[in-house]
Amino acid sequence: MAVDAVFRDQWGRVLATLVGQFRDIELAEDATQEAFTIATERWPKDGEPANPTAWLITTARNRAIDHIRRQQVLAEKTRLVAHELAQPQDDPMDELSTFRDERLELIFACCHPALSREAQVALTLRTLGGLTTEEIARAFLTPLDTMSKRLTRAKHKIRDAAIPFAVPADHQLPDRLAAVLVVVYLIFNEGWGGGRVDLAGEAIRLGRALLELMPDESEVIGLLALMLLNDARRDARVREGVLVPLDEQDRSLWDEQHIHEGRTLLERAMTRHGAGTYVVQAAIADLHLQQPRDWHQIAALYKTLVVLTGSPVVKLNRAIAVAELDGPDSGLALITGLELDHYRYYHSTRAELLTRAGRTVEARAAYARALELVQTDPERRFLTHRLETLT
Template sequence: MDDTVSIPDERLELIFTCCHPALALEAQVALTLRTLGGLSTDEIALAFLVSFETMSKRLTRAKHKIRDAGIPFTVPPDHQLPDRLAAVLSVVYLIFNQGWGGGRVDLAAEAIHLGRPLADLMPDEPEVLALLALMLLHDARKAARLRDGELVPLDDQDRSLWDTQQIDEGRALLRRAMTRRRTGPYLLQAAIADLHLYQPRDWRQIAALYERLARQTRSAIVEMNRAIAVAEIDGPEAGLTILDRLDLDHYRYFHSTRAELLRRAGRDGEAHRAYRRALDLAQTEPEQRFLAERLAETRPSERAEHKTAGP
């Protein structure tokens, strides 16, 4: 009996082929991003929050395992697709994130292009539907994220520039995913992204969803985002209490988040140092300009500098 499946996109077919379950999940994702995703080893290392050297070694080990174990480079049959789905979803989402956070609009569009045939291929998988919803809800704001080359925070964005048709499509996909009665990490993230589009935002619900997501993923980045929501509810010091438990020194958004909460707490000297660290790690020019402005706003006064300098 022929158990092969017709994957409706050649690039997506190759991703399924590369995501072989004989490799560890992180190795599957990293190798596929390097081979097919168009990402450099530096970009992949940044996505995984590890050093270039660590990621280089992981990629080399994965290649050696493929060679030594004789892992076949073939399209998997239909019944094997679910075993590869977690890695495929990770690949697509990391491609999107590199486009969204790294200023590569082409990569964000490519990820959505991959997400559509994936949803056609597996229409009953809630995480597939939720991932596409998540990407669409974020991408719908792309025209409003920059103004004259400057990064615009969500609360200051011109909502008339948001793509309402894309938002409607994302919300429809989210509703479909919710009817499957399985709540995975992409569904939770899509629900959070949707809540962020409403004004005023329901920070208690956002914080509760981040708490559920943190329990599922055990991710420090999720905890960082929960800290933002907690700060909106209980004040910046409550958010900082969460952040101070996290080991995310090489993650630029950790430092910009911490800097913002420190600024709101009136701790300008600490905020200035955190903005400096975030600026050192920033990847795109709009991010760098935004952080440079914040850095200037929190620069200690000459009098304060004199007092802290000592005799």
């Protein structure tokens, strides 16, 4: 396995192990980066070790101890940590099980409610996803200096506020897990709808890691299924620089492997009686892939999702399904009064329904408002074409 492949697959595992041992994200991050740098230099000459991840963890741990030793003010901490880690144990180069997998504790620490949502997303991408600060700043169109300070503040807050590096107690787990899933899904949506760095792929990797760590949580299963089913259409969503609506997409470009895996996961979640928001959304995403689409079932599932979330965006999506069943006026009636003026899809949806209802002047105004809010060139070209074809 090449170093870059190991980096993408195992950065979070190595870093989480170091954080678990030293309780210092910055120290762990520096040591982990050094270990990967050393691997880049040595492996091409000496050959890849039998257990690359164990080699990286051992090397990073030794580098962390060296860092501590160089800090004379932490001499006592050095003595205690070094003594603990120097105790006899099985050869870590042969048995990866020597190291406890602490990624779950790390992601809960990154998504602690004491941190802002922006900090949670950035820190999760940095620690679990292995993205550089430059990549994260570019992905969210944020100046590098601003993102660097945001990450540093988040790490210091975890350290100074003694935010626990642990899976929450059972009574806290549902709410805290919900926050973790929201962060992962936000990352996916930034990649899916924002045309940024491959954040959708990063979110799917995080989803897989989360499923590996929590294989019996139906909402974890549902989230990964949802992301895979949506991401399956990635290559068909844009043609010649223009966004392509689902019904006009070339289905031969859809990723059948993603679709199969997503459906398998959805079935798995349902066998666990999963009926949470991500499982319901995954079921809707699956129905959208079928031809012809069952709008009755889609509308019914959106109605369930409205009850679960109360989200105006969900209400908007339900209105689209209702419009397919009962006509555009029924859909328009459902979205009247939704507080979504700054949501571009609200205006593009309204414009589409107004067009179908023959209300051209209002449709033009709605398309114009959507264009004011659009964030990507493919969407801008699509909306511009829709506006230009109105008669």
